[in-house]
């Protein structure tokens with residue numbers, strides 16, 4: 234054991250440093266994001282290691298990453314609004330600017346105490362969304378931080394909750410499905426009021442006597458291609474694991490198991506909205 238430790242430590246250091254060379258980030262969230270709206274309702278605490286967003290009856294608040302990216306793996310730890318969070322929405326997403334934007338979304342729809350949050354996901358390409366999938370979580374997302382991740386590379390987008398894949402969107406451009414490949418995105422987070430639709434379709438309203446509502450974010454870690462002055466940090470090319478990350482057979486099986494147990498809405502099978510099944514659904 235004692236004689237093996239230095240070698241394994243050395244190996245893990247080598248692996249880690251090779252990984253870090255590809256623009257990995259770690260450490261205080263204040264180094265990777267700015268609080269961009271909410272007039273003081275967003276705060277950095279614990280020397281920048283923790284960021285809280287809050288919402289009251291006059292405004293929510295939000296954050297955005299300092300850098301923009303074209304491909305990467307992004308992990309954010311989030312602890313959601315406790316207690317009665319009905320009507321509130323915490324969003325964590327990647328998005329490019331402009332009218333034909335691309336976007337990869339996590340939205341956590343609050344609920345009455347003791348009733349489950351809904352994790353709402355969507356993928357926009359060229360300003361076009363309509364690819365909603367919703368899930369219940371298998372844990373209480375208000376009791377502790379959990380890690381919500383996006384892998385985005387030229388061949389697929391994978392959405393993970395605590396390292397379990399819950400959604401996959403493949404690059405099917407060859408058969409006419411648009412895929413985000415050109416527009417750099419930033420990471421965003423926000424807490425806002427959506428009581429016109431969020432909880433039980435808008436039936437349950439925000440109870441403002443409980444305001445301010447607060448959600449916490451920390452450890453935005455990414456290993457990504459940063460775009461700066463039109464140049465990508467991924468050029469010249471070096472080995473980047475996230476660029477080739479995809480689900481292997483075990484990953485596919487976990488994805489299927491989670492979807493069959495926890496998915497509560499899937500646009501792919503909503504015949505009322507989509508009498509013609511979207512192409513990406515028929516090929517997955």
Ligand SMILES: *[C@@H]1O[C@H](CO)[C@@H](O)[C@H](O)[C@H]1NC(C)=O
Pocket residue numbers: 290291441
């Ligand atoms: C918002 O909340 C504050 C503090 O609870 C209260 O004084 C105010 O009347 C509320 N405003 C509205 C528009 O509900």
Ligand SMILES: *[C@@H]1O[C@H](CO)[C@@H](O)[C@H](O)[C@H]1NC(C)=O
Pocket residue numbers: 342343344345348349350351431432433434
């Ligand atoms: C809130 O709770 C109700 C009843 O338990 C459930 O049907 C619903 O899916 C939950 N989530 C939201 C966001 O409405």
Ligand SMILES: *[C@@H]1O[C@H](CO)[C@@H](O)[C@H](O)[C@H]1NC(C)=O
Pocket residue numbers: 440442443
């Ligand atoms: C709002 O919350 C307060 C404090 O818990 C509670 O007394 C009140 O009944 C709630 N209002 C509604 C409409 O549920």
